Amino acid sequence: MSAEAVKEASMEMQKKMIAKNYDAITSKHETGRKVASTFVPGNLNELLMCFDIVNNLPEINAIQAGMRKASGGYIMEAEKTGHSEDVCTYVKCDIGQMSKGNIAPNGKPYPNPDVLMLSYTGCYTFMKWFELLREQYKCPTLMLHVPYEGDGHSTKNMRDYLVKQLKEVVIPGLEQVSGVKFDIDRLRQYLRNSAKAEDDLVWCLEQGKKKPSPIDAYFGGVYYIGPIFTAFRGTEDAVGYYEMLRKEVQGRIENHQGPLTPEGTYFNDQKYRLVVEGPPNWTNFREFWKMFYDEGAVVVASSYTKVGGLYDQGFRHDPDNPLESLADYCLGCYTNLNLPTRVDLLAKYVEEYEADGLLINSIKSCNSFSAGQLMIMKEVERRTGKPGAFIETDLVDPRYFSAANVKNRLESYFQMIEQKRRGGGSKTVAA
Amino acid sequence: MRCFIGIDLGSTTTKAVVMDENLQVMGRGITNSRSNYDTAAKVSKQEALIDTRLTLFRRGLGSVPEVTGKIDDILFDLERNFRHVQFLEQLEDLEQTCITNIKGPRFAGREKAVIEALEATFKRLRDHSASQFAPGVKRKSDFFRDLAGSDFMHLGEAVCKEMGLGFDLILNVYDKSIIEVENRPPSGDMEGKFIRALEKGSMANNLILKPVQDALAIPLEETYVVGTGYGRVRLPFPKEHIRSEILCHGLGAHMMYPDTRTVLDIGGQDTKGIQVDPVGIVENFQMNDRCAAGCGRYLGYIADEMNMGLHELGPLAMKSNKQVRINSTCTVFAGAELRDRLALGEKREDILAGLHRAIILRAMSILSRAGGVKDQFTFTGGVAKNEAAVRELRKLIKENYGDVTINIDPDSIYTGALGGATFAVRAVVN
Numbered sequence: 001m002s003a004e005a006v007k008e009a010s011m012e013m014q015k016k017m018i019a020k021n022y023d024a025i026t027s028k029h030e031t032g033r034k035v036a037s038t039f040v041p042g043n044l045n046e047l048l049m050c051f052d053i054v055n056n057l058p059e060i061n062a063i064q065a066g067m068r069k070a071s072g073g074y075i076m077e078a079e080k081t082g083h084s085e086d087v088c089t090y091v092k093c094d095i096g097q098m099s100k101g102n103i104a105p106n107g108k109p110y111p112n113p114d115v116l117m118l119s120y121t122g123c124y125t126f127m128k129w130f131e132l133l134r135e136q137y138k139c140p141t142l143m144l145h146v147p148y149e150g151d152g153h154s155t156k157n158m159r160d161y162l163v164k165q166l167k168e169v170v171i172p173g174l175e176q177v178s179g180v181k182f183d184i185d186r187l188r189q190y191l192r193n194s195a196k197a198e199d200d201l202v203w204c205l206e207q208g209k210k211k212p213s214p215i216d217a218y219f220g221g222v223y224y225i226g227p228i229f230t231a232f233r234g235t236e237d238a239v240g241y242y243e244m245l246r247k248e249v250q251g252r253i254e255n256h257q258g259p260l261t262p263e264g265t266y267f268n269d270q271k272y273r274l275v276v277e278g279p280p281n282w283t284n285f286r287e288f289w290k291m292f293y294d295e296g297a298v299v300v301a302s303s304y305t306k307v308g309g310l311y312d313q314g315f316r317h318d319p320d321n322p323l324e325s326l327a328d329y330c331l332g333c334y335t336n337l338n339l340p341t342r343v344d345l346l347a348k349y350v351e352e353y354e355a356d357g358l359l360i361n362s363i364k365s366c367n368s369f370s371a372g373q374l375m376i377m378k379e380v381e382r383r384t385g386k387p388g389a390f391i392e393t394d395l396v397d398p399r400y401f402s403a404a405n406v407k408n409r410l411e412s413y414f415q416m417i418e419q420k421r422r423g424g425g426s427k428t429v430a431a
Numbered sequence: 432m433r434c435f436i437g438i439d440l441g442s443t444t445t446k447a448v449v450m451d452e453n454l455q456v457m458g459r460g461i462t463n464s465r466s467n468y469d470t471a472a473k474v475s476k477q478e479a480l481i482d483t484r485l486t487l488f489r490r491g492l493g494s495v496p497e498v499t500g501k502i503d504d505i506l507f508d509l510e511r512n513f514r515h516v517q518f519l520e521q522l523e524d525l526e527q528t529c530i531t532n533i534k535g536p537r538f539a540g541r542e543k544a545v546i547e548a549l550e551a552t553f554k555r556l557r558d559h560s561a562s563q564f565a566p567g568v569k570r571k572s573d574f575f576r577d578l579a580g581s582d583f584m585h586l587g588e589a590v591c592k593e594m595g596l597g598f599d600l601i602l603n604v605y606d607k608s609i610i611e612v613e614n615r616p617p618s619g620d621m622e623g624k625f626i627r628a629l630e631k632g633s634m635a636n637n638l639i640l641k642p643v644q645d646a647l648a649i650p651l652e653e654t655y656v657v658g659t660g661y662g663r664v665r666l667p668f669p670k671e672h673i674r675s676e677i678l679c680h681g682l683g684a685h686m687m688y689p690d691t692r693t694v695l696d697i698g699g700q701d702t703k704g705i706q707v708d709p710v711g712i713v714e715n716f717q718m719n720d721r722c723a724a725g726c727g728r729y730l731g732y733i734a735d736e737m738n739m740g741l742h743e744l745g746p747l748a749m750k751s752n753k754q755v756r757i758n759s760t761c762t763v764f765a766g767a768e769l770r771d772r773l774a775l776g777e778k779r780e781d782i783l784a785g786l787h788r789a790i791i792l793r794a795m796s797i798l799s800r801a802g803g804v805k806d807q808f809t810f811t812g813g814v815a816k817n818e819a820a821v822r823e824l825r826k827l828i829k830e831n832y833g834d835v836t837i838n839i840d841p842d843s844i845y846t847g848a849l850g851g852a853t854f855a856v857r858a859v860v861n
Contacts, residue, residue, distance in 0.1 A: 374800060378802070381715075387714065387715065388715075389716075390717065404661065405718075408661075408675065408676075408677075408718075409677075409716075409718065411675045412675035412676075412677035412678060412713070412716065415674060415675050415678050416677075416678060416712070416713045416714075416716075419678065419712045419713070420712060420714075
């Protein structure tokens with residue numbers, strides 16, 4: 001496990017893009033660029049780009065800390081200052097990191113943000129998190145309030161409400177922070193890039209329907225969604241990244257190959273096809289992934305790869321209706337969907353991707369999304385007739401990853417699928 | 432004979448079941464898991480094979496009309512003598528190991544005296560073993576460590592006192608050696624030991640000699656072994672020989688009670704709620720997460736806190752007619768609540784009844800997460816032997832799910848191994 005992970009060219013490219021963005025963030029004093037902190041679901045990257053603002057995402061910083069095994073210490077630090085054990089560990093990782101010098105992955109300190117761009121899309125913790133950051137950084141907060149799709153769909157009123165906020169609060173606020181005048185044609189150009197990248201992303205994700213699947217839509221999926229969910233949507237770099245990713249997936253299809261594992265082998269011997277709900281665990285990411293491919297389980301579709309937009313369900317950023325499409329994008333993020341819509345989507349994935357069942361990785365410290373997951377599992381089982389399973393880990397708190405326990409449940413689940421496939425047992429057992 | 436073996440490596444004990452190709456259980460074996468799963472697997476397997484021999488003897492003796500009605504006594508006698516032969520062999524090993532472990536500065540100049548004390552102690556152990564294995568004597572434990580250990584303590588102490596030697600010297604070598612002996616794979620030659628046992632026994636007459644020898648001549652071929660339980664990855668088996676204990680428990684419960692649809696297993700470190708289909712295949716399951724509160728170890732901890740034996744908890748709780756409410760299923764907090772209640776003057780039995788209820792409430796929550804309780808319901812694992820836990824479970828099942836048939840097999844500790852053996856048969860026969 002200690003050996004360096006083998007990476008594809010697209011992963012290396014993404015790594016460089018991320019490094020470049022961290023350099024842009026940490027060099028703001030030299031370059032004079034402004035920095036916004038914002039969240040993944042409902043992030044308005046194209047809009048920020050219109051003001052030359054650099055996008056810094058605390059969630060991604062927490063993931064980075066988790067994968068670099070630094071999150072545990074940060075979380076304990078935050079607990080020392082009074083944040084309880086039950087608080088979202090992304091938040092605690094971020095808060096703890098601040099009191100430990102707030103050092104970015106490039107080794108330089110994060111500068112204070114100039115603005116907190118709070119697009120609220122279903123996770124109430126986002127609001128509390130930025131309240132804490134506002135206190136710390138004493139910078140303006142721009143809130144885009146996205147109404148919850150409680151009835152399973154958005155309305156014209158909701159869209160209008162969002163566009164109005166963009167026009168009256170967000171855009172003037174960003175102009176003020178940056179000193180750059182808003183240019184809608186610049187936004188249109190970025191959105192054109194977004195849509196192009198989104199087309200390629202959707203194509204890649206849909207290849208999970210093939211057998212063997214040339215992608216892993218969860219462990220591989222977190223890399224595939226990286227640029228589009230973060231600071232790169234709308235950039236030429238992202239367009240290039242998705243062209244490269246598409247070529248890699250195409251190449252694997254031609255060679256009947258599965259996705260590349262971190263050990264450098266193609267995962268071709270796929271025995272189980274899963275749909276996964278919930279984010280992965282980041283502190284033991286490779287160990288967690290290994291538990292799947294060692295047993296022959298590939299993830300063909302996941303909801304986590306939709307938290308920053310449900311592009312596979314038809315949504316595209318639209319240069320002809322720029323502000324309206326930003327509104328639609330925020331409304332349609334997975335985090336803003338109600339439980340019946342999540343059930344519909346997951347059941348549809350199980351069927352369309354011909355999966356063996358739904359696996360839920362429930363996050364211990366995520367109160368927003370863990371609620372109702374057992375109900376989701378039972379309902380998807382009922383509708384699809386395919387067995388579900390439930391495991392529990394955490395985002396970036398290493399204390400909540402119990403490898404033996406998780407492995408035990410996963411192996412039981414895979415063996416259960418295997419048994420069911422054989423039609424359950426044998427004649428000799430007839431009682 | 433083709434033998435299909437299931438081995439369940441639990442956190443506390445390791446169990447093995449031997450089946451023939453017709454899914455008939457031929458033998459069962461159990462041992463403490465120690466911290467050495469390899470040895471535990473070997474010992475439990477050998478125990479199950481010994482038990483298999485006894486089953487074969489029983490079959491052989493069934494065809495001898497003269498012994499009709501006496502077979503149980505004959506087999507009991509044979510096993511008793513066999514265990515004695517086995518015990519003496521291990522005692523011999525322990526003595527040799529103790530002598531080789533006499534080294535280091537603390538023994539300097541006293542080696543001879545220590546050897547003499549050990550030899551005298553082991554002689555007394557051997558002499559005393561005859562009474563331990565005498566007809567009609569109930570032994571406190573079947574594990575060598577327990578049997579040899581308690582005798583060594585009082586016989587060794589007496590010898591040292593007589594010789595004017597510090598007991599701590601021989602206790603020191605004993606402590607080092609018992610672990611070595613316990614972790615040594617048992618020596619083979621089971622057949623030879625049975626022959627010696629036959630010779631020792633009072634029943635060694637021509638009537639039974641032939642059928643027993645015939646049964647001993649049947650080769651026990653290890654056709655397929657399936658491992659399960661937390662220690663399963665330690666087994667030197669190929670991957671396809673390893674099955675999850677959830678599947679094994681589901682199938683094992685089905686083998687014992689074919690109409691089982693819901694299984695609750697409370698073991699040492701986990702509680703599982705399992706739903707099975709009509710052929711014993713798991714449909715759904717839930718387990719305790721991240722924390723083993725409410726499992727068997729919880730009772731072990733409480734027993735220690737109350738300075739009682741684990742097996743004494745249930746009977747004492749049964750005496751209660753007023754239950755004290757214990758809100759915590761956290762093992763350590765429950766210990767704190769327990770002391771608090773005792774200080775408040777609550778009776779031990781009432782507190783214990785509350786603790787048993789707390790465990791079962793937690794199990795009920797796991798069951799409901801696993802999809803509830805369907806008819807028939809089978810309760811397995813070490814805690815199923817605890818009558819107070821069973822009483823609470825029956826009550827709560829009735830309150831929540833109405834009249835459901837509840838199955839509890841006295842041998843339910845073997846459920847996982849039974850499921851494993853069944854998988855072994857299926858892997859080869861089907």
